[in-house]
Amino acid sequence: AIWNLGSINADFVYTVPHIPAPGETLSSTDRQMFLGGKGANMSVAAARAGARVNHIGAVGADGKWAVERLLEYGVDTRNIAEIETETAQAIIMVDPQGENAIILHPAANAQIPQATLQTAMAEAQTGDWLVIQNETNLQRTAASLGKKMGLRVAYAAAPFDAERVMAVQPHLDFLILNAVEAAQLEQATGQAPADMDVRDVIVTLGADGADWYGTGGKQHFDAIAVDPVDTTGAGDTFTGYVLAGLDRGMPMEQAIGQATKAGALMVMRHGTADVIPDLSEVQAFHL
């Protein structure tokens, strides 16, 4: 099983004629609300890929719909606490060129109760996966607890924070970064992904695919050539699919293979958690 300590956001996407300048007031022409947050996206992706996924997180009373939607997508939501604050929000402005500007209000994501993590971890089994990223509190506690309990610990270093990467590194079995984050890591610490003391490191390269640094050295995987319309959520979907594959006992090559297909399907559609393909779609996808 997979235990994912992760963010849950209400994504409000506003269509605007341009990104507003300081002091400017602008009317939007459309507004849509989606389930989002890297954590929620990864949980949905892994569940759609067939894994047993337990999400560990928090929402406010205004987040019941998000919990229900995660449940609909096959995620176990028993360890999502409802706490006395708001559900996290992302205010996303998108202009006609597709350029965006985003305000993130972390709220509940930054206040996940320690007791919620403890209750979840009490149920975890040796060999299960614990997944963390940087949009919540408690990652360091979770990583060291997970390692101590014999879980395999996976970390998506996004949004990037060099100090946090170095703090959790000793507990990690799996690290995934995109190309920008890998460059930031090297700049901040002098360490290239290949030098990290983590058994498996994956660097995703967008349309250029992904590199896996494992015990056998570096291996490159090409992306599938498609016409992208919206690349948001590709990385989270890729991560969820890789981990679901590994959790099921697949060799890394095969797990990356299914994740590559899922990532390509994702960039051909608008939206995030609500449009993540399921395993049958991924398996049927050939170009």
Ligand code: ADP
């Ligand atoms: P992130 O969203 O975290 O920046 P990437 O952009 O590197 O992550 O995308 C993750 C994976 O999704 C890639 O490794 C690739 O397999 C797939 N992918 C992303 N962009 C494209 C694209 N334009 N065409 C085909 N596949 C893509």
